[in-house]
Amino acid sequence: MVALHENHFGYKNKAERPANGPECGYGSFHQQYWLDGKIIAVGVIDILPYCVSSVYLYYDPDYSFLSLGVYSALREIAFTRQLHEKTSQLSYYYMGFYIHSCPKMRYKGQYRPSDLLCPETYIWVPIEQCLPLLDNSKYCRFNQDPQAVDEGRCKDLDRLRVLHRRSAMPYGVYKNYQEDPNEEALVLEYANLVGQKCSERMLLFRH
Numbered sequence: 001m002v003a004l005h006e007n008h009f010g011y012k013n014k015a016e017r018p019a020n021g022p023e024c025g026y027g028s029f030h031q032q033y034w035l036d037g038k039i040i041a042v043g044v045i046d047i048l049p050y051c052v053s054s055v056y057l058y059y060d061p062d063y064s065f066l067s068l069g070v071y072s073a074l075r076e077i078a079f080t081r082q083l084h085e086k087t088s089q090l091s092y093y094y095m096g097f098y099i100h101s102c103p104k105m106r107y108k109g110q111y112r113p114s115d116l117l118c119p120e121t122y123i124w125v126p127i128e129q130c131l132p133l134l135d136n137s138k139y140c141r142f143n144q145d146p147q148a149v150d151e152g153r154c155k156d157l158d159r160l161r162v163l164h165r166r167s168a169m170p171y172g173v174y175k176n177y178q179e180d181p182n183e184e185a186l187v188l189e190y191a192n193l194v195g196q197k198c199s200e201r202m203l204l205f206r207h
Helices: 061-066 068-086 103-110 127-136 183-201
Strands: 002-006 027-035 038-047 051-059 092-094 115-117 124-126 161-164 167-170 204-206
Touching: 027 068, 038 061, 038 068, 051 061, 051 068, 061 068, 068 092, 115 127, 124 127, 161 183, 183 204
Parallel strands: 051 092, 161 204
Antiparallel strands: 002 027, 027 038, 038 051, 115 124, 161 167
């Protein structure tokens, strides 16, 4: 038996329930796994507008012979498909970071079909194409198109938002106040990491 409960950890908000979302709403939840009237495992998941994100699982070690990690992943995949039937845009199951060099994390590569995100172009690539590359190098570009770039990359640094001396301003204004020759390189590195859209919505704190 599996029961779904809202997560009441202090750092989480209660579920949001927009009209076009799933009946349970968006937010953080516990999935409780019961056997013969006893909770034997609890999975923590985030239900987001486009995916179910698997956060954590803890279980009673006396029941480790049941392979509860595998079982919970399959149940979460089935749950994602169930939510997709009523909320069409919610169509992905996210297992978190895949670390090829860490034996404890490689189990995620056993679920197919599965994709990994290219760290340079932010394009999803089938894991079958990624594994041989990761066997040769801990860090590699998955997208094999040499012309491909991150479409969300920063194209206009002057529009990046900065918080300086308690005032929010575009970088185009802020750069007139700073004299550090290394400042622009640091800001550009940040902009390339977060992308154009986020750089215009977030504030980069500068002294």
